[in-house]
Each structure stands twice: as structure tokens, then as C-alpha cells.
Amino acid sequence: METINLSITGMTCGNCVKHVEKALRGVAGVAEVEVDLAAGAARVVGDFSKGTASIIEVLDEEGYPAQVKK
Numbered sequence: 001m002e003t004i005n006l007s008i009t010g011m012t013c014g015n016c017v018k019h020v021e022k023a024l025r026g027v028a029g030v031a032e033v034e035v036d037l038a039a040g041a042a043r044v045v046g047d048f049s050k051g052t053a054s055i056i057e058v059l060d061e062e063g064y065p066a067q068v069k070k
């Protein structure tokens with residue numbers, strides 16, 4: 001298991017948080033999701049041996065462009 005931190009744009013309310021959480025939980029390998037609305041960030045725990053592109057892609061599709069924080 002690995003932890004990545006995402007910086008997410010476009011979240012404005014609790015519903016956005018729910019959308020983001022749901023989208024992230026639907027990605028294969030994701031085990032745990034914690035979204036911080038005020039910070040525009042999320043912490044994701046899971047198996048990312050296949051990379052994080054699918055996570056970024058799924059958030060993009062939902063309308064919340066994200067980046068993995070270095």
C-alpha cells in the first residue's frame with residue numbers, strides 16, 4: 001500500500017466532495033480516500049503500482065482536474 005496526496009481544483013461544496021470520493025473509490029487499487037474540501041486536496045491510499053494516471057483521468061472526467069503533489 002502506498003499513499004498519494006492530490007491537489008484537486010473545482011470542489012466547492014459537500015456534494016463535490018461526495019463526487020470526488022465516489023470517483024476515487026471506483027478506481028481499481030484504491031483502498032482509502034480522504035477528501036479535504038477547504039484545502040482542495042485528497043489523500044488516497046492504495047496500490048498504485050500501475051501508476052496514478054487512471055486516478056487523474058477519472059477526476060478529470062468528473063470535472064475536477066487534479067495533480068499528484070510531489
Ligand SMILES: [Cu+2]
Pocket residue numbers: 011012013014015016017
Ligand atoms: Cu459542489
